[in-house]
Amino acid sequence: MEKVIKSTEQVIGAVLDSLSEIITYQDIEHRVLWANRAAVESVDLALEQLVGRHCYEIWHQSEELCMGCPLEKAIKTGKPQEGEITTPDGREWRIRGYPVRDVNNNIVGVTEVMWDITEHKQAEEELRKYMKAFEGSEDLIFAVDRQYVYLVVNGAFLKYWCRPRNQVIGRTIAEVIGEDLFESKVKPNIDRCLQGKSVRGDLEIEYPKLGKRHMRFSYFPTKSGDEGITGLVAIVRDITERKRLEDQLRQTAKMEAIGQLAGGVAHDFNNLLTIITGYTELLLHHLDESFLYRKDLEEIKKAGDQATSLVRRLLAFSRRQVLQPKVLDLNIVISGTAKMLRRLIGEDIELETFLATQLAPVKVDPTQIEQIIINLAVNARDAMPQGGKLTLRTENVTLDEDFCRWIPELRPGRFVCLSIEDTGVGMDKEIIQHIFEPFFTTKGPGVGTGLGLSVVYGIVKQHEGWIDVSSKPGQGSTFKVYLPAFSVKLDDKTEERISLQEFQGRGERILLVEDEKGVLEFTKRVLGENGYTVSSATNAKEALDI
Template identity: 45%
Template sequence: MYSYPDFKLLKHRVILYISISSIFMTFFMWLFCFLVFNTVNRSEQLYYYFFILVLFLIVFIGLGIFGLFKLLKPIEKIMISHFQNLDLIIDEKSAKVEKYYSDFLYEKEKSFRYINIVGVILLSLDAQYKVKMINKKGASVLGYSESEIIGKNWFENFVYTDDIDSFINNIQYNNTKVENAVFESHIINNSGVKRIINWTVVYLGSDNKNDDEYILSGEDITERKNLEDQYRQAQKMESIGRLAGGVAHDFNNLLTIIIGNTDILLSEVEKETDLYRDLESIGKAATRAASLTDQLLAFSRKQILKPQVFNVNQSIVNVIKMISRLIGENITIETHLSDDIKKIKADKGQFEQILLNLAVNSRDAMPTGGKIVISSKNIHIDSYYCRNYSDARPGQFVCISFSDSGLGISESVQKNIFEPFYTTKDIGKGTGLGLSVVYGIVKQHEGWINVRSKQGEGTTFNIYLPILFEDRDDSMIIEENMDKYIGSGETILFVEDEEDIRKIIPTILIKKGYNTLIASNIIEGQSIFEKKSKKIDLIITDVVLPDGTGIEMVKKIEANYKNIKVIFSSGYVADTKEINEMTEKGYFFIQKPYSVIELLKLIKLQFISNK
């Protein structure tokens, strides 16, 4: 490469060449003129002057051109060298630019891939809150294509109206803070469904406020929130169930005393008297109160089941006649029952109670008439489904759907619909226990129930009960076709911690032909049985006793004595599993409060049963 001193030397050469050429030209021209002027006359000198001038110019210009050509030859080489070097520099720079551009495109593509592969919503908003960019996850959650979202105002088109102000406040608050804003809000997707999003916002400020930008990262937590709500609801229902069961236990003990005393008095008072009618009214009121506690126990899932294997389709067909009488002529019933429905093992009476309670609920939702549709099908539940329903579990189930074309149920009511005593009906038109009983029965059978409803579009209850894989029939029951229930001097050990019940029931049993031995706890009961085991024909024991449970007492007794007969009773059982195990052995259970005739029937049935 040539430097600046090279060009300076070249300039000096050009000046030197021109000076020498001028000297030589001047000398030759003087010599030529001297010779000419001495040989020609004066008339011809003008012609020669002109000729000499032209010749001088031609020679001078020719020498100049020749000299310049000779002098420019090195310049040509210099310029060629410079251009070649310039080409190399340009090629080198171009290669670098191309590489930088290629790397830029690669990094940009990689960034877009990262943006689209992440499982969260990513979007950017300009200063006017218009969407500049959104990734595939965000577009998927919203239910639009990316091109349909970009350029639109975020708040006017995609944010739930009630959340707009708080959303804007959160991102504007972030403008003056170092930390990023984190908050929750609702967005509306293409189907009009609200989704709950947990947002993190980064503010990218600039000197020109019009160039401000907000980068938002959002996690769709709708399913998680739903599960949390369902879990809280399940906990609340469990707490209410325990409370209801405890109340039912104490209440049933009181009702047992009332009903027992009423039965004694009725047997001693003449009929057709005012006192007899008053006692009958007391007995009927106590019976109605007992039905309420039964419903509380059904909700708390502490009823004693009488499970049997049966086909739900047959039960649905059988109960439709009762439903028809309940709902009236302005409501039609339609069934869609699967031909290959699997059998279940459940309490048939309680299953039918589910259908009756749902029918009453549907009837009240269709005051001007409508249609009920009952359907059944076998269904496989997978883990994905269970993510949306906290009560659900994977496996094979029978699904019974109960739909109506009624008024529908609002979202706020759906949250509390299975709680006991919760009702939207007018005072005096409902107890609020119908659906809570359904919930309790289904849960006690290890199933679950959910509701789908929109106001004005009707309601559907879906009940899921586990399929029975053992092909056997437990529907055999002992007939109670006995004409009388009077005892023949049999001895009954009666174990009860409630003092009033401990007085009333033995008194009644003695009057009905039985001998009684009385104990108030497990220790007394065991001691009496060991002393008089040969004389004792039957044990009637409360389940809940001060020093343990009647079940524990019976297990200790049956370890040493075979073929004992037992009737358990309770107003509330915390663990129904043990009672069910006892009933499967052939022991009986009677729910408090019970009437004298119910107890006498069960005693007689125990004596004639094949244990």
């Protein structure tokens, strides 16, 4: 019998020694009475060096029990207990204690089983990090199988589609986003991905609450051993704001290019007009009122003046006109212009002004600001053929860097904002993209020149400001002009009037430099006829040689 018992003990011992878990048998004072090979190897001591010592001395280098020790709980409750502890070397363990009873059912010891869960815990922590990144991502992330059934989705996906998770997981893409959208835009790209290729592209998708958004998608096939491709993982990014900024940058670059072209053409054309209208005026000045062809010359001059006005607008758009800035209160300019506007817009349009008190001064050319107000008012009038309301408003605004980063033309600082709002027909996005281009108009043939808003754009730019437009069809339009606030006191000087007689020369010498020969000759003649002695040159070198 003893041989059988001995043999059984050896078999049990061999079995326990083969396990990777640490197993010890302890008395009720937590002294080790027996330990398997894993326990011995974990502390690099012989079995004889473990027997008789307290478990907390061996594995925890402590002189007392660990707080919440599951072995102590097992002894006191008489039931198996489990818990987790961290040893001084930083490793984490799961411990399970089983109470041991004698023939009289008294608890005489406890069996301890320990698992090293350090790597498991690390993996859990990594998984938590990934899940946090997964759920916290602003991108829409999801996985589907080959049957287009959702396996997992993140919070952003649920937010965009306004669905709880239990209405997405286990359902097909078509059931969640709609059959038409799935078949027309989503399925073709997913099918390409399920053939084993990563697929990228852009889509415009209309979401339940967010409306139309520009989305950039990336699909990656998932594989599983012998099964091959089992589905895909998708990352979908909302690029609506980015695309809007790119469009604004392209529009700004286009306007700059058009401005340079218009300015160059206008400059050359202006030289020709100076010669045409100048010599026409000279002829009219010297010819008698009864001259047979005087009326023909007057018609030439009238046409030349109209062309000059057109060129002046082009120069305003291209920011090549000469400004005469003054530091002033914008409210005063608006109040003065409002009287003229009432006659300009007609009786069927109500005019309201809301002018901010203590408005910051601005350094502007008052004549050009009046031109901005008139052009925008005329544009608003034409958008309200059945009448309506035109509102002019001023306010102080301060823009920070966070606000400015969404609009390329903006810069941080203090500004005065002039807004002109109408209740007219409004505009769609396509029209808004072109309204500041020279000669662009939505009016019928022969109505307007298409230069009114381009002139406004040029004047605002030349004053180092910018203009913002918001409009929707049927909901009117609002133009907001931002001008830099100025921090010095207002100019209170009155302009002095000088009579033309004071400009008459008395033999004074003038050096005239002009590279356009026709303009040079005309100007030289006019100055000569007005009493000046003129020396002329076509460039700086010739002028220095005189």
